[in-house]
């Protein structure tokens with residue numbers, strides 16, 4: 406692939422690619438290669454500027470919209486044309502879930518698959534409870550000389566933002582507190598944040614604790630804490646703790662974990678700023694409910710791969726005979742083990758690599774009735790998919806945030822001659838204003854009944 410900067414073309418967009426770019430052909434010239442154009446929507450005609458080229462495709466971004474799609478709107482965020490935190494601010498919030506379902510359908514088109522059902526997000530702004538933003542101290546800049554925000558589009562330059570309309574307001578407020586600590590931070594770094602809507606914990610990787618920084622953090626924690634003995638809900642968001650990490654040194658200032666996603670009979674998870682959490686509470690509740698319905702775990706032995714802090718595990722364990730979980734992240738596993746112990750849940754939580762475990766189980770002829778997996782973007786790969794098909798007796802629920810690797814893995818699990826059949830596809834809009842997708846693919850062993858529950 407080579408990078409070029411000069412070519413400009415008029416492109417007619419007919420589709421959306423995985424990642425959210427518009428896909429089309431140039432109307433001018435005789436270059437027949439496919440264009441992938443950031444910021445363009447199906448049905449549009451745009452002027453695109455070339456960023457990179459390959460022998461079979463060209464990649465660019467929208468310079469001007471010549472014929473807009475009915476789904477195009479004015480971005481709600483004033484930084485939308487520069488900030489890389491969101492790439493779909495220009496897309497009508499009401500249209501985003503279906504466009505994501507269309508992207509998934511397109512990626513899975515070669516498989517025998519049902520039409521994906523879109524699950525729209527209840528809110529498009531102020532929903533994001535987990536984020537990682539970046540900072541850079543820059544004494545040459547005007548004002549504070551401290552940039553804080555997401556990276557820009559197609560760059561690693563920070564777009565300084567004093568508010569972000571997509572973050573949950575408590576998280577947005579807490580992230581901004583970091584500005585006051587700038588003089589004790591390294592030249593550059595990142596801020597991890599997690600919110601439960603009222604309380605926030607932050608994580609600062611690569612930051613050595615100093616008495617001055619700890620005192621400054623404590624000042625924010627104390628100033629934002631609800632008044633002692635107050636029986637009413639806190640008047641504003643509160644920062645409850647910050648975890649500092651540098652090399653092996655880990656120092657917590659205040660309480661560095663939150664309780665999240667407790668729901669009546671399902672106990673909450675407790676987690677800090679560095680472990681994975683789904684980006685939105687309301688959509689996550691819908692996602693968990695769907696995964697449990699599709700897994701049909703009642704009286705079944707359930708294996709859950711990539712369990713994290715136990716987002717699905719606690720709900721699966723409510724009716725399963727037992728749930729065995731594995732995750733590669735030491736801290737997430739320790740969190741889940743604490744939750745299991747505290748609430749006495751029928752879960753065995755272990756640390757390990759899902760692919761290695763599947764190989765061992767398949768090699769030993771071991772089976773589980775139901776397997777739930779939720780890998781990172783890379784998916785599980787061909788061999789692990791084949792092992793998974795050997796290990797799962799009845800059902801597989803595969804949760805994915807990358808439809809391309811999902812399509813690859815499903816081709817080994819649910820292709821025309823495979824042991825499993827794809828019976829349900831659901832696309833949750835977990836992160837509105839971005840092209841991120843969250844797909845749940847439910848597979849049932851051929852010859853078994855489809856109905857969940």
Ligand SMILES: C[S@@+](CC[C@H](N)C(=O)[O-])C[C@H]1O[C@@H](n2cnc3c(N)ncnc32)[C@H](O)[C@@H]1O
Pocket residue numbers: 681682683710711712713714715716717731732733734737757758759760779780781
């Ligand atoms: C997308 S997150 C899902 C976590 C959890 N299911 C949830 O909903 O919050 C993926 C998880 O996979 C874990 N992970 C990444 N690679 C892994 C591997 N090879 N084997 C096991 N776990 C892995 C990560 O630590 C992370 O917790």
